[in-house]
Amino acid sequence: MKNRGFTLIELLAVIVVLGVIMTIAGVSVMKIRNDAALQEAKKLEDTIADLGPGIYSNEVITDDTSILNYDDMKLDSSKKITLYELKDYLKELKCEKDNCQLKSPFGSGYCDGYLEVKKTADGPSFKGYISCENYETEGYKQE
DSSP, X not given: OOOXXXXXXXXXXXXXXXXXXXXXXXXXXXXXXXXXXXXXXXXXXXXXXXXHHHHHHHHHHHOOOSSOOGGGSOTTOEEEEETTTTTTTOXXXXXXXXEEEEEOTTSSSXXXXXXXXXXXXXXXXXXXXEEXXXXXXXXXXXX
């Protein structure tokens, strides 16, 4: 009578090979996921920075200086506009009392952020920043 089963060595070899393949695949998936989160963080910065020109032009036209106060700024000075001040312009915010945050692209939790407005001789310069879970982006500049 012939044995039709696998030996213990053959089974262990298959399990080891599958373990190596799963480890390589897991690392690749985590890298892709982290890259996607970084791209999403940059998009959030882009969105915040892109609000600047709209807010500036709206306040120039309507003479509403409640958020920007650009004309009061000195040359080469900057002002940080908080997410709470931008709540009317960003729908993705979670706001409680006087604090607003963005949902984190890096998993659970929320990110803080702000719009930096700098007064230059060439006109306003806008840069968006976010800060999430031990990660701080470099900022996206909109001129």
